[in-house]
Amino acid sequence: MSERTDDLTIDEEAVDEVGVGETDASVGGTDEIAGFDTATDFETDTDTADETTAGGGLRGRVGDAVSPVSFALQLAGALVGTFVVGGALPLGPLSGVVGVLAVLFVLGVVSTDARYVEAGTAGALVGVLTTVVGSITLSVVSGGLVPVAGGVAGGLAALVGHYAGRDLRDGLTRDL
Known part of the structure:
Protein backbone atom coordinates (compact mmCIF):
# COMPACT_ATOMS: atom_id res chain seq x y z
CA MET A 1 0.00 0.00 0.00
CA VAL A 66 -34.07 10.48 -30.59
CA SER A 67 -35.21 13.26 -32.89
CA PRO A 68 -38.95 13.92 -33.30
CA VAL A 69 -38.37 15.54 -36.68
CA SER A 70 -36.43 12.52 -37.90
CA PHE A 71 -39.13 10.20 -36.55
CA ALA A 72 -41.82 12.14 -38.42
CA LEU A 73 -39.78 11.95 -41.62
CA GLN A 74 -39.15 8.22 -41.18
CA LEU A 75 -42.85 7.64 -40.42
CA ALA A 76 -43.91 9.56 -43.52
CA GLY A 77 -41.37 7.59 -45.55
CA ALA A 78 -42.67 4.28 -44.21
CA LEU A 79 -46.25 5.29 -45.02
CA VAL A 80 -45.26 6.33 -48.56
CA GLY A 81 -43.33 3.10 -48.93
CA THR A 82 -46.26 1.00 -47.81
CA PHE A 83 -49.05 2.65 -49.76
CA VAL A 84 -47.42 4.28 -52.81
CA VAL A 85 -44.44 2.08 -53.60
CA GLY A 86 -46.04 -1.06 -52.16
CA GLY A 87 -49.23 -0.38 -54.08
CA ALA A 88 -47.30 -0.20 -57.34
CA LEU A 89 -45.51 -3.51 -56.80
CA PRO A 90 -47.39 -6.72 -57.67
CA LEU A 91 -45.92 -8.79 -54.80
CA GLY A 92 -49.09 -9.40 -52.82
CA PRO A 93 -48.71 -9.05 -49.06
CA LEU A 94 -44.95 -8.47 -49.29
CA SER A 95 -45.28 -5.36 -51.45
CA GLY A 96 -45.69 -3.06 -48.43
CA VAL A 97 -42.61 -4.50 -46.73
CA VAL A 98 -40.54 -4.07 -49.91
CA GLY A 99 -41.89 -0.52 -50.26
CA VAL A 100 -40.82 0.37 -46.69
CA LEU A 101 -37.40 -1.13 -47.32
CA ALA A 102 -36.98 0.85 -50.57
CA VAL A 103 -38.07 4.23 -49.23
CA LEU A 104 -36.08 3.97 -46.00
CA PHE A 105 -33.08 2.89 -48.06
CA VAL A 106 -33.33 6.20 -49.93
CA LEU A 107 -33.78 8.10 -46.65
CA GLY A 108 -30.70 6.34 -45.28
CA VAL A 109 -28.67 7.45 -48.30
CA VAL A 110 -29.66 11.11 -48.02
CA SER A 111 -29.63 11.46 -44.22
CA THR A 112 -26.59 12.88 -42.48
CA ASP A 113 -27.15 11.07 -39.17
CA ALA A 114 -27.79 7.42 -38.42
CA ARG A 115 -31.32 7.26 -37.00
CA TYR A 116 -31.95 3.55 -36.41
CA VAL A 117 -34.32 4.01 -33.47
CA GLU A 118 -36.62 6.28 -35.43
CA ALA A 119 -36.51 4.09 -38.55
CA GLY A 120 -37.23 0.87 -36.66
CA THR A 121 -40.02 2.41 -34.63
CA ALA A 122 -41.66 3.99 -37.67
CA GLY A 123 -41.44 0.76 -39.66
CA ALA A 124 -42.90 -1.29 -36.82
CA LEU A 125 -45.71 1.20 -36.24
CA VAL A 126 -46.67 1.26 -39.91
CA GLY A 127 -46.44 -2.53 -40.08
CA VAL A 128 -48.80 -2.96 -37.13
CA LEU A 129 -51.28 -0.35 -38.36
CA THR A 130 -51.31 -1.70 -41.90
CA THR A 131 -51.89 -5.25 -40.69
CA VAL A 132 -54.69 -4.23 -38.33
CA VAL A 133 -56.44 -2.01 -40.88
CA GLY A 134 -55.90 -4.48 -43.73
CA SER A 135 -57.51 -7.44 -42.02
CA ILE A 136 -59.14 -6.52 -38.76
CA THR A 137 -61.00 -9.83 -38.57
CA LEU A 138 -57.81 -11.86 -38.89
CA SER A 139 -56.13 -9.60 -36.33
CA VAL A 140 -58.88 -10.24 -33.78
CA VAL A 141 -59.19 -13.97 -34.48
CA SER A 142 -55.43 -14.58 -34.25
CA GLY A 143 -55.26 -12.95 -30.82
CA GLY A 144 -52.93 -10.22 -32.00
CA LEU A 145 -50.23 -12.40 -33.53
CA VAL A 146 -50.77 -11.12 -37.06
CA PRO A 147 -50.25 -7.44 -36.09
CA VAL A 148 -47.14 -8.43 -34.12
CA ALA A 149 -45.80 -10.24 -37.19
CA GLY A 150 -46.60 -7.19 -39.30
CA GLY A 151 -44.79 -4.93 -36.83
CA VAL A 152 -41.74 -7.18 -36.76
CA ALA A 153 -41.66 -7.37 -40.57
CA GLY A 154 -42.08 -3.60 -40.93
CA GLY A 155 -39.47 -2.84 -38.28
CA LEU A 156 -36.93 -5.23 -39.78
CA ALA A 157 -37.54 -3.90 -43.29
CA ALA A 158 -37.07 -0.34 -42.04
CA LEU A 159 -33.87 -1.18 -40.17
CA VAL A 160 -32.38 -3.13 -43.09
CA GLY A 161 -33.30 -0.37 -45.53
CA HIS A 162 -31.86 2.38 -43.34
CA TYR A 163 -28.70 0.38 -42.65
CA ALA A 164 -28.14 -0.40 -46.34
CA GLY A 165 -28.68 3.25 -47.24
CA ARG A 166 -26.24 4.44 -44.58
CA ASP A 167 -23.71 1.84 -45.74
CA LEU A 168 -24.00 3.01 -49.35
CA ARG A 169 -23.63 6.64 -48.25
CA ASP A 170 -20.53 5.74 -46.23
CA GLY A 171 -19.04 3.93 -49.23
CA LEU A 172 -19.76 6.83 -51.58
CA THR A 173 -18.36 9.51 -49.30
CA ARG A 174 -15.28 7.67 -48.02
CA ASP A 175 -11.89 8.72 -49.36
CA LEU A 176 -10.07 5.96 -51.18
Missing part, protein backbone atom coordinates in the same frame (compact mmCIF):
# COMPACT_ATOMS: atom_id res chain seq x y z
CA SER A 2 2.83 2.37 0.80
CA GLU A 3 4.31 1.83 -2.66
CA ARG A 4 1.18 3.24 -4.28
CA THR A 5 1.16 6.35 -2.12
CA ASP A 6 4.83 6.96 -2.90
CA ASP A 7 3.97 6.96 -6.62
CA LEU A 8 1.24 9.52 -6.09
CA THR A 9 3.28 12.06 -4.11
CA ILE A 10 4.76 15.05 -5.89
CA ASP A 11 8.51 15.47 -6.01
CA GLU A 12 8.98 19.02 -4.66
CA GLU A 13 12.44 19.41 -6.19
CA ALA A 14 11.04 18.73 -9.66
CA VAL A 15 8.36 21.38 -9.11
CA ASP A 16 10.95 23.95 -8.04
CA GLU A 17 13.08 23.26 -11.14
CA VAL A 18 10.18 23.95 -13.48
CA GLY A 19 9.01 27.02 -11.62
CA VAL A 20 5.64 28.26 -10.52
CA GLY A 21 3.10 28.78 -13.30
CA GLU A 22 5.18 27.05 -15.96
CA THR A 23 4.93 23.62 -17.50
CA ASP A 24 7.22 21.69 -19.77
CA ALA A 25 4.90 22.49 -22.66
CA SER A 26 4.74 26.26 -22.03
CA VAL A 27 5.42 28.25 -25.16
CA GLY A 28 5.62 32.01 -24.89
CA GLY A 29 3.47 32.21 -21.76
CA THR A 30 0.58 30.08 -23.10
CA ASP A 31 0.07 26.42 -22.33
CA GLU A 32 0.05 24.71 -25.68
CA ILE A 33 0.06 20.94 -26.14
CA ALA A 34 0.19 19.48 -29.64
CA GLY A 35 -1.37 22.56 -31.20
CA PHE A 36 -4.23 22.92 -28.72
CA ASP A 37 -4.48 25.87 -26.38
CA THR A 38 -5.39 24.06 -23.15
CA ALA A 39 -6.80 27.19 -21.57
CA THR A 40 -9.56 27.51 -24.17
CA ASP A 41 -10.03 24.28 -26.09
CA PHE A 42 -10.29 21.83 -23.21
CA GLU A 43 -12.35 24.07 -20.94
CA THR A 44 -14.96 24.56 -23.66
CA ASP A 45 -15.38 20.81 -24.14
CA THR A 46 -15.83 20.10 -20.43
CA ASP A 47 -18.16 23.04 -19.91
CA THR A 48 -20.55 21.91 -22.64
CA ALA A 49 -20.42 18.30 -21.43
CA ASP A 50 -21.24 19.41 -17.88
CA GLU A 51 -24.16 21.56 -19.08
CA THR A 52 -25.61 18.71 -21.12
CA THR A 53 -25.45 16.10 -18.38
CA ALA A 54 -26.16 18.33 -15.37
CA GLY A 55 -28.83 20.62 -16.79
CA GLY A 56 -30.58 18.25 -19.15
CA GLY A 57 -30.15 15.00 -17.26
CA LEU A 58 -31.73 12.01 -18.89
CA ARG A 59 -33.97 14.20 -21.02
CA GLY A 60 -30.96 15.95 -22.58
CA ARG A 61 -29.26 12.67 -23.41
CA VAL A 62 -32.43 11.11 -24.85
CA GLY A 63 -33.09 14.30 -26.82
CA ASP A 64 -29.78 13.82 -28.58
CA ALA A 65 -30.50 10.16 -29.32
